[in-house]
Amino acid sequence: xxxxxxxxxxxxxxxxxxxxxxxxxxxxxxxxxxxxxxxxxxxxxxxxxxxxxxxxxxxxxxxxxxxxxxxxxxxxxxxxxxxxxxxxxxxxxxxxxxxxxxxxxxxxxxxxxxxxxxxxxxxxxxxxxxxxxxxxxxxxxxxxxxxxxxxxxxxxxxxxxxxxxxxxxxxxxxxxxxxxxxxxxxxxxxxxxxxxxxxxxxxxxxxxxxxxxxxxxxxxxxxxxxxxxxxxxxxxxxxxxxxxxxxxxxxxxxxxxxxxxxxxxxxxxxxxxxxxxxxxxxxxxxxxxxxxxxxxxxxxxxxxxxxxxxxxxxxxxxxxxxxxxxxxxxxxxxxx
Amino acid sequence: xxxxxxxxxxxxxxxxxxxxxxxxxxxxxxxxxxxxxxxxxxxxxxxxxxxxxxxxxxxxxxxxxxxxxxxxxxxxxxxxxxxxxxxxxxxxxxxxxxxxxxxxxxxxxxxxxxxxxxxxxxxxxxxxxxxxxxxxxxxxxxxxxxxxxxxxxxxx
Numbered sequence: 001x002x003x004x005x006x007x008x009x010x011x012x013x014x015x016x017x018x019x020x021x022x023x024x025x026x027x028x029x030x031x032x033x034x035x036x037x038x039x040x041x042x043x044x045x046x047x048x049x050x051x052x053x054x055x056x057x058x059x060x061x062x063x064x065x066x067x068x069x070x071x072x073x074x075x076x077x078x079x080x081x082x083x084x085x086x087x088x089x090x091x092x093x094x095x096x097x098x099x100x101x102x103x104x105x106x107x108x109x110x111x112x113x114x115x116x117x118x119x120x121x122x123x124x125x126x127x128x129x130x131x132x133x134x135x136x137x138x139x140x141x142x143x144x145x146x147x148x149x150x151x152x153x154x155x156x157x158x159x160x161x162x163x164x165x166x167x168x169x170x171x172x173x174x175x176x177x178x179x180x181x182x183x184x185x186x187x188x189x190x191x192x193x194x195x196x197x198x199x200x201x202x203x204x205x206x207x208x209x210x211x212x213x214x215x216x217x218x219x220x221x222x223x224x225x226x227x228x229x230x231x232x233x234x235x236x237x238x239x240x241x242x243x244x245x246x247x248x249x250x251x252x253x254x255x256x257x258x259x260x261x262x263x264x265x266x267x268x269x270x271x272x273x274x275x276x277x278x279x280x281x282x283x284x285x286x287x288x289x290x291x292x293x294x295x296x297x298x299x300x301x302x303x304x305x306x307x308x309x310x311x312x313x314x315x316x317x318x319x320x321x322x323x324x325x326x327x328x329x330x331x332x333x334x335x336x
Numbered sequence: 337x338x339x340x341x342x343x344x345x346x347x348x349x350x351x352x353x354x355x356x357x358x359x360x361x362x363x364x365x366x367x368x369x370x371x372x373x374x375x376x377x378x379x380x381x382x383x384x385x386x387x388x389x390x391x392x393x394x395x396x397x398x399x400x401x402x403x404x405x406x407x408x409x410x411x412x413x414x415x416x417x418x419x420x421x422x423x424x425x426x427x428x429x430x431x432x433x434x435x436x437x438x439x440x441x442x443x444x445x446x447x448x449x450x451x452x453x454x455x456x457x458x459x460x461x462x463x464x465x466x467x468x469x470x471x472x473x474x475x476x477x478x479x480x481x482x483x484x485x486x487x488x489x490x491x492x
Contacts, residue, residue, distance in 0.1 A: 118372075130371060130374075132378075135374055139353075143349075146342075161339045168349070168350075172350060175350055175354060184379070187380040197383070201382060203471070207383045207384075208382065208383065210383075210470045215426075230471070
C-alpha cells in the first residue's frame with residue numbers, strides 16, 4: 001500500500017519534530033540564567049555602535065541631501081530641513097540605545113531602542129541600495145522586544161519564554177546565513193550546467209578575491225597568497241559553504257553553537273583579509289548569541305560535535321563505528 | 337506571550353522573513369529587495385575566469401601622442417575628477433561603449449558631454465573594449481585583448 005503524505009501533514013510533522021527538539025534544550029533553567037546575563041550586553045554593544053557612528057553626523061549633513069530618497073520609517077523627514085532630520089535620527093538612536101543599556105529588561109526601553117535604530121537604519125538605506133551591515137542588529141533588536149517581563153521570581157513559563165526569545169534571535173541570525181549558503185548552492189548548480197567556474201571550482205575563492213580587488217583597485221594581506229595559489233582557498237571555501245548552508249540546522253544543535261559561531265566569525269575575517277569584504281558588524285552578534293550560547297553544553301565533547309555536523313556527522317559516525325567498534329571475542333573458553 | 341505560543345510566533349517570523357526576503361528578490365525587477373527584508377543573495381555567482389570590460393584612456397595630450405595610453409584619473413591636470421569617481425567612470429565607459437557599438441549617436445554625444453566637461457586641456461581619448469584573465473590581471477595588470485572602439489578629440 002502506497003502511503004502519500006500531504007504537504008500539510010509533512011509540514012506539521014516537521015514542525016512537531018522541531019518543537020520536540022527545541023523543548024529538549026530550551027528549559028528555562030540554567031539557559032535562562034545565562035541568557036538573562038547576556039541581554040544587557042546586546043544593548044551595550046548597540047550603544048557603542050550608535051555612539052561610534054555619531055562621528056559621521058557632521059559629515060553626513062555636509063554631504064547634503066543629493067540622492068536622499070527617504071525609506072518609509074522616515075515618512076516625517078521631508079517636512080523638516082535635511083540637517084535637522086539627520087541630527088534627530090542620530091541623536092535619537094544614541095540616546096535610545098543608552099536608555100536600553102540602562103534598562104534592558106524594560107520592554108518600553110527596548111521598543112524605543114528599536115525605533116531609534118530603525119530610523120537610523122532607514123536613513124542609511126535612503127541613498128540607493130542599502131548597505132546590509134546592520135540588518136542583523138536591527139532585526140535582533142526587534143526580536144528582543146518580545147522578551148517577557150521578569151518579576152523577582154519569574155514563573156517557569158516566563159523563564160522558558162525568555163530563553164525561547166533568545167533562541168529566536170539565534171535562529172534568525174543562522175537563518176540569514178542559510179539563505180546565503182543555499183543561494184550559493186543553487187547558483188553553483190546553474191553555473192555547473194553552463195560549464196562556468198562555480199562554487200565547487202578549485203579557484204572559486206581566488207576568482208572572488210581577484211574580481212573584487214580589481215574593481216576596488218585595492219589589495220589586502222592574504223589576497224596575493226590565494227590568488228597566486230588558488231588551491232589554498234578551496235577547502236576553506238567549501239567549509240564556508242557548509243557553515244552557511246546548514247546554519248539554520250545548527251540552531252537546533254546546541255553542541256554546535258560555539259563551533260558555528262567561531263566558524264562564521266572566521267568566515268567574516270577571512271573574506272576581509274582575502275577580498276576586503278567589510279562585514280564586521282555581525283561578528284558582535286555571533287559572539288553574543290553563538291559563541292556565548294546559553295544552550296551550549298558546559299564542556300564540549302569533540303565526538304559529540306563531530307557526529308552532530310550536518311552531512312559529515314553521519315559519515316564520521318559511520319567511520320568511527322567501523323573503525324573503533326570491537327567485534328565480540330569468541331576465541332576464549334568460557335570461564336566456569 | 338507564553339512558551340507554546342512563542343514557538344509558533346518564532347516559526348511564523350522566520351518563515352515570513354525567508355519568504356518575503358527571497359520572494360522580493362526573485363520577483364523584483366531592480367536590485368532592491370523589500371526593505372527591511374533581505375534575501376542574503378550575496379556573491380552568489382562565481383566570477384568568470386576570463387572577464388571583459390570597457391575603459392577610457394588618454395592617447396594624446398595637447399597634441400603629443402602618448403607612448404602608453406593612460407587612465408583619465410591618472411592625469412588630474414588634464415581630467416578634473418571633482419564629482420566623478422572611478423566607479424562612475426567605469427559605468428560611463430560601459431554606457432559609452434554600448435552606445436558606440438549600437439551606433440546610437442544621440443547617446444554618444446550626451447555621454448561624451450558628461451566626460452568632456454571634466455577636461456581642462458586639449459586631449460584625445462579612446463574607448464576600449466578589453467578582456468583579461470581574472471587572476472592574471474590582478475597579479476600583473478596584463479590585459480589579454482584590447483580593441484579600440486572609437487577615438488575622440490577634445491579641444492580646449
